[in-house]
Amino acid sequence: MRPRPARTSSSGRFGRAGPLLLGALTVGAASCIVRTDFVPAAFNNGALDSKGDPFREPAAVRAEVVERLVWDEVIDGYFGQGSGSAPGHQVAPWLQRVAQSPTGFLEIASCAAFGAGPRCALAATTPEQGREEIKTRLRALTAVTAGEAVGPMCEGFGRPNWPVFERVLDEIRFRQAIARAARSVGEVLQEGLVDETAVLQGAERAFQHAAQYIGDRRWRRERDRHTTGLVVKGGAATGIFSAGVVWSVLHLIHGCMSDPTCGKGRDLRFKLLSGTSTGAMITTAVDRFNSATTAAERRAGLDDIPKWFTCYSLTDLFCVRSAPITRLFDIGDAAQKGVLEFDGIRKVLSSCVDERMQKNRSELILNTVEFRTGALYALSDQAELRSPACVVEAALASSLLPVIANPVVQLPVGLPYDPTQLDATEPSFLDGGIRSEIPLMPLARRGAERVLVVSSANSILGGTHRLRNALEIAQRYIDVSVGGVTESDLVHAKRHAESVRQAEIEACRERLREGDALCPPDSPCDAHKICETRAWSDACSRSQGLPPPSAPEELASPPPAPAAEDANEAQRVKRLGLDDTDVLAPPIEPFWRVMGVFRNESSVDSLNGYNFEPAELRRLFRAGAEQGRLRCLDIARLLGIPSDPSTVDAAMEAKLVRWCSPELPKNEALCGGITHAEGFRSCDQPAPDTLNACGVAPPLGACQTSR
Numbered sequence: 001m002r003p004r005p006a007r008t009s010s011s012g013r014f015g016r017a018g019p020l021l022l023g024a025l026t027v028g029a030a031s032c033i034v035r036t037d038f039v040p041a042a043f044n045n046g047a048l049d050s051k052g053d054p055f056r057e058p059a060a061v062r063a064e065v066v067e068r069l070v071w072d073e074v075i076d077g078y079f080g081q082g083s084g085s086a087p088g089h090q091v092a093p094w095l096q097r098v099a100q101s102p103t104g105f106l107e108i109a110s111c112a113a114f115g116a117g118p119r120c121a122l123a124a125t126t127p128e129q130g131r132e133e134i135k136t137r138l139r140a141l142t143a144v145t146a147g148e149a150v151g152p153m154c155e156g157f158g159r160p161n162w163p164v165f166e167r168v169l170d171e172i173r174f175r176q177a178i179a180r181a182a183r184s185v186g187e188v189l190q191e192g193l194v195d196e197t198a199v200l201q202g203a204e205r206a207f208q209h210a211a212q213y214i215g216d217r218r219w220r221r222e223r224d225r226h227t228t229g230l231v232v233k234g235g236a237a238t239g240i241f242s243a244g245v246v247w248s249v250l251h252l253i254h255g256c257m258s259d260p261t262c263g264k265g266r267d268l269r270f271k272l273l274s275g276t277s278t279g280a281m282i283t284t285a286v287d288r289f290n291s292a293t294t295a296a297e298r299r300a301g302l303d304d305i306p307k308w309f310t311c312y313s314l315t316d317l318f319c320v321r322s323a324p325i326t327r328l329f330d331i332g333d334a335a336q337k338g339v340l341e342f343d344g345i346r347k348v349l350s351s352c353v354d355e356r357m358q359k360n361r362s363e364l365i366l367n368t369v370e371f372r373t374g375a376l377y378a379l380s381d382q383a384e385l386r387s388p389a390c391v392v393e394a395a396l397a398s399s400l401l402p403v404i405a406n407p408v409v410q411l412p413v414g415l416p417y418d419p420t421q422l423d424a425t426e427p428s429f430l431d432g433g434i435r436s437e438i439p440l441m442p443l444a445r446r447g448a449e450r451v452l453v454v455s456s457a458n459s460i461l462g463g464t465h466r467l468r469n470a471l472e473i474a475q476r477y478i479d480v481s482v483g484g485v486t487e488s489d490l491v492h493a494k495r496h497a498e499s500v501r502q503a504e505i506e507a508c509r510e511r512l513r514e515g516d517a518l519c520p521p522d523s524p525c526d527a528h529k530i531c532e533t534r535a536w537s538d539a540c541s542r543s544q545g546l547p548p549p550s551a552p553e554e555l556a557s558p559p560p561a562p563a564a565e566d567a568n569e570a571q572r573v574k575r576l577g578l579d580d581t582d583v584l585a586p587p588i589e590p591f592w593r594v595m596g597v598f599r600n601e602s603s604v605d606s607l608n609g610y611n612f613e614p615a616e617l618r619r620l621f622r623a624g625a626e627q628g629r630l631r632c633l634d635i636a637r638l639l640g641i642p643s644d645p646s647t648v649d650a651a652m653e654a655k656l657v658r659w660c661s662p663e664l665p666k667n668e669a670l671c672g673g674i675t676h677a678e679g680f681r682s683c684d685q686p687a688p689d690t691l692n693a694c695g696v697a698p699p700l701g702a703c704q705t706s707r
Contacts, residue, residue, distance in 0.1 A: 059201075061373075062194045064414075066185055066202025067209075068375070070105075073181040074210045076173055077227055077447025079166035082217040089167050092215030094174055097145040099207035104141045105182060106199050108134060112186030138182075142175045153518050154525045154540035162223070165536065168518060172507050173447075176500070181206075213383040219271045219361045221447060223536055228639060229448035230270040230286060233438045234277020234399070234431070235456035240617045241599045242454045243282050243309040244624020248662060249452065249635055250289055250302055255659030256641050258295045262652065267361065268639055272448050274365040274378070274439045276432040278456070280398035281308070281345070284353065284391065287364040287381070288694075291356040306664055308348060308693055310621050311671035314612035316691060317344035319683040338405040342396055344687040349392040352694035357381065358388065363446070366394040367432030367439040370414045371402065376435040377413050378442035384412050389700035397429035405430075412705045440493035440594070444500075450638050453490070453596040456624075494594065501591040505531050534590040595638050597631055599623070614671065622664060632660035 080089040098105060111120035111134050123133065149167045154160060185203070188194050194202070221227060230249075232242050253269055256262040269290045275283035285308055289301035318340045357364070364381040379385050379394045390412060397408035407428035414427055432439065443451055467473050508531035512519045519525035526542035529535050628635070636643035636656065643656060664670075674690045681687075689696075 062198035063201040067206040069184040070181045070206035074177045077221045078170045079221045081214045092211045094146040095207045095211035102203040108182040109185040113190035158540045160540050226449040228270050229272035229443040229451040231440050231453045232275040232279030232282045233455040234279045234433045239278025239456045240309050240620040241456040241624040244621040245454045245628040247305045248625045248628025251662040252659045254298045272443045274442050276367045277399045280366045280395045284395050287357050290362040291360040310617045313676040315677045315681050320680045340405045341683050347687045347691040351692040351697045353388045353391050365442045368397040368429045369434045371428035390703035393703045398432045400430045438489040444493045444497040451594045455598045497592045
């Protein structure tokens with residue numbers, strides 16, 4: 001090899017700056033040669049066109065499309081689910097029987113898509129007759145797979161026959177789920193996006209997976225309490241506002257459960273939890289709180305939350321891979337690697353996520369996007385995430401921004417990575433907020449009836465200042481796009497829940513007309529109360545005729561009016577159907593209500609989304625706790641906690657005031673001993689041990705990807 005010549009003195013002081021000078025000259029030359037005409041020309045040549053064509057996707061992709069469509073519709077909440085259900089009434093075997101013979105489902109989907117044809121021997125001559133025949137086939141399929149309840153719904157002395165009662169309601173919900181799944185699959189079948197083979201394969205896997213999931217659930221629908229849910233939006237550092245709101249709400253729940261006259265032995269904790277980005281971290285902390293079995297453990301869980309979200313700085317939570325700026329323009333697999341590693345966040349999660357969270361009675365749902373396919377996954381710790389390691393990876397994936405952070409590549413969902421394929425890339429699981437800013441839909445699909453939505457976003461998209469350059473225009477584009485995604489999430493979930501429950505009410509009326517043995521005309525059985533209300537304990541007390549529709553429940557008195565700056569929030573949440581004082585008209589109201597808590601316009605709005613200075617985080621946390629205090633009585637009513645000033649006594653009113661106004665510990669007591677390094681931490685340095693927020697945890701191992 002020829003020896004490298006020594007640098008001559010003629011290079012002088014310009015020799016070391018050679019690469020920088022060359023780069024500057026290149027950019028300058030490009031600015032003269034490449035004109036703005038290049039941009040429309042590139043667009044015209046397909047620079048931004050989607051590279052995916054669903055009509056040319058391989059068979060595995062088409063089958064997964066069907067699997068996801070069916071799965072989304074059949075995972076509703078049932079009385080007969082989980083280990084606590086009666087041996088003679090379990091929904092999981094019903095789903096298993098459909099999985100064993102998916103041809104019946106394919107026939108119904110084909111009828112829904114094409115009408116009479118090779119797979120659908122309809123005798124109907126009109127659309128109305130066709131719909132009735134499809135209903136008949138649907139009844140036949142559910143009768144074979146689920147059977148039918150035997151015996152009246154009401155016993156003697158006006159008492160509900162609860163085993164029959166619950167089974168009938170589950171049969172109705174099961175039949176409606178099959179109908180929705182067949183309709184969804186029929187649409188893509190009609191469009192040619194999938195074929196019959198994909199329907200058979202995808203439906204079989206979906207029903208099989210759903211049977212295991214429904215059978216393993218650790219919560220169930222209850223007669224005397226609504227299924228409650230919590231949804232938390234992300235927002236990077238500004239998401240700490242939501243942590244403050246949630247901390248305040250958990251104080252209310254803990255206080256009532258610890259008081260015999262308020263809790264009365266009830267578990268008031270949320271059954272369903274769904275979060276994106278920072279919201280995924282917050283709901284994971286709530287799931288840890290839900291794992292407590294004693295008041296002392298709940299108290300400890302409450303104390304952990306402000307430590308998680310206010311004591312650590314950017315240098316603790318992230319490390320930086322120092323590399324040339326050209327790293328951002330890498331190609332191939334290298335392009336998917338970020339410049340940050342969230343090793344500190346992983347250490348906090350690994351310390352605090354444990355086996356108890358896998359066994360409690362709440363379901364944690366973490367939302368992430370698989371970047372290859374664009375698919376949004378709502379991953380459950382009672383379905384896909386079967387180990388603490390998988391929960392940690394999913395919570396982390398939900399928070400990772402493309403390009404900025406290194407993606408998670410190992411989760412037990414999606415299509416497997418085949419390195420033998422020329423264009424194959426590893427899975428990249430990233431920020432769920434790309435597709436769903438407020439992940440309310442997973443709870444609507446699982447049968448939630450009372451949902452609290454907490455958002456760190458501003459109530460409305462403000463801003464009338466002049467945009468000075470292309471960068472500010474791009475930032476505004478992101479703000480408006482995210483705002484649109486947020487509104488779409490809320491409206492879509494609201495419409496889905498309302499349409500599903502309305503169809504279920506109509507199916508209930510029809511089911512009771514089908515079998516006189518269930519609700520005979522001369523019995524005290526009240527079909528109105530069974531189908532349109534949740535007053536099931538009184539559903540067997542009808543003396544004559546059907547009573548008129550019940551009026552909405554009397555509303556609790558609202559808390560003292562907040563500052564005038566909250567007017568924008570009130571206007572927005574009412575428009576989106578999130579105002580708890582705007583009750584839906586019967587009969588939907590008993591089965592679906594959502595309340596929203598948004599961040600108001602205030603001094604905290606000036607904070608940067610990635611300003612992780614502990615002092616700023618505590619300011620956001622306190623602002624969230626204050627907003628929780630202002631909405632406390634409404635939240636209490638949503639959760640079934642006595643809070644109407646006209647009915648609670650002075651002692652209970654004083655307790656509510658105390659529970660709604662928790663005090664954040666002083667910084668020294670909360671974060672004492674935690675120090676922060678100066679400057680960004682290199683990824684060559686390990687995350688500090690102070691991030692073991694819940695104690696040193698044993699190694700979790702890898703998340704197993706087998707399903």
